[in-house]
Amino acid sequence: MDKGNGCSFSAVTSTAIISSVIFVITLILVRVLFVIYCSSRPMSRRAQKPVSTLIILGSGGHTAEMLDLLAVLQKDRFYPRFYIAAATDNMSLQKAELLENSLAAEKGTPITNAGKFMKIYRSREVGQSYITSIWTTLVAMVHALWLMIKIRPEVILCNGPGTCIPICAIAFVFKVLGIRWSSIFYVESIARVRRLSLSGLLLYKLRIADQLFVQWPRLQQQYPRAIYVGRLM
Amino acid sequence: MGDREEKEEGRRRVVFVTVGTTRFDALVSAVDSENVRKVLAAKGYTHLLIQLGRGSYLPSKSDGDDGSLAVDYFTFSSSIADYLRSASLVISHAGSGSIFETLRLCKPLVVVVNEDLMDNHQSELAEELAERKHLYCARPQNLYQTLADMDLNTLLPYTPGDATPVAKHINRFLGFPDD
DSSP states (O other): OHHHHHHHHHHHHHHHHHHHHHHHHHHHHHHHHHHHHHHTSOOSSOOOSOEEEEEEEOTTHHHHHHHHHHHHSOTTTEEEEEEEEETTOOHHHHHHHHHHHHHHHHHTOOGGGSOEEEEEOOSOOTTOOHHHHHHHHHHHHHHHHHHHHHHOOSEEEEOSOTTHHHHHHHHHHHHHHTSOOOEEEEEOOTTOSSSOOHHHHHHHHTTOOSEEEESSHHHHHHSTTSEEOOOOO | OOHHHHHHTTOOOEEEEEOTTSOOHHHHHHHHSHHHHHHHHHTTOOEEEEEOTTOOOOOOOBOOTTSSOEEEEESOOSOOHHHHHTEEEEEEESOHHHHHHHHHTTOOEEEEOOTTSSSOTHHHHHHHHHHTTSSEEEOGGGHHHHHHHOOGGGOOOOOOOOSHHHHHHHHHHHTOOOO
């Protein structure tokens, strides 16, 4: 008799647990789909105040293109500005700092208020084997999480380097969990004419980027949800 | 009047070769080859200046006293803008930075694609711009042929791009008013 009661009790418990898990997973899935749907549409309200902006810089050509974009963005709308570059990339943060300092000089604001600059561990160095990349990507994810918790930007601008993937992934999770809604804008590099980069492909396919811009018409034909904007440079 | 004096008179026509921060020995050795030097001299160029980057192949320097090309090289420079500005022809690796910096200065450009690179997406950009006649595109093995056959008068100037369309989209998406 006891055994019978014990069996039916644990059967109910395990059914309850399984049902709860399925329920939670369904909730999360619905929430994810909802987030993806909302992300693809423009913000419903008119912007009332400046948006905190995270700018992810990549080596060489990537930084040059990003600076071209920053030059035409209204600085009083995209404020405060945070810059992240890979730990091994020395030039990019310097260039961004130069830009911010010259902006501050123009406006007469103290240099300390000009943009904030941070370094992040790289997921993968150029040419690094994909196997060791798994570990370094995990480290990068933890570091990205730490930075994102501190910054919680409303807007993320990125244009290519692998450094943007952990950050955008975390931003997406923050959106799902309701921690912070970040609008993610990705500009594919001018060097990508026929195929998207790996970063671009991931952000496009997983629908993590709110808007993905391409600079050559062939890419827009191949990836219909991408927005063709002509060359930036 | 000897060749040296003619050159010093300012009839310098410099061919500037750049590999950026990369290593591209195949390009440097192709440029260093005798037939490339000859064809450049035949086309009226007087100097060949090579930026080696991280490459290990060292070309042979030359004064150009005997009427041939004067050849010199260096590894890196903080800014190659001045070298680009004073060049009459630029031969560059396919990095987008080098390409657009050169096109912005309206200099004739031959882009050489490095086939040793894994995932050579760089060739896409060079080939597209060559199709649009903004530059010539070559590989190290056909550099000589490209230089011999090229007609720089057929090149079209590159109109610089504009980042404002992107800014407009971003602003509209976020609900900022149009300027």
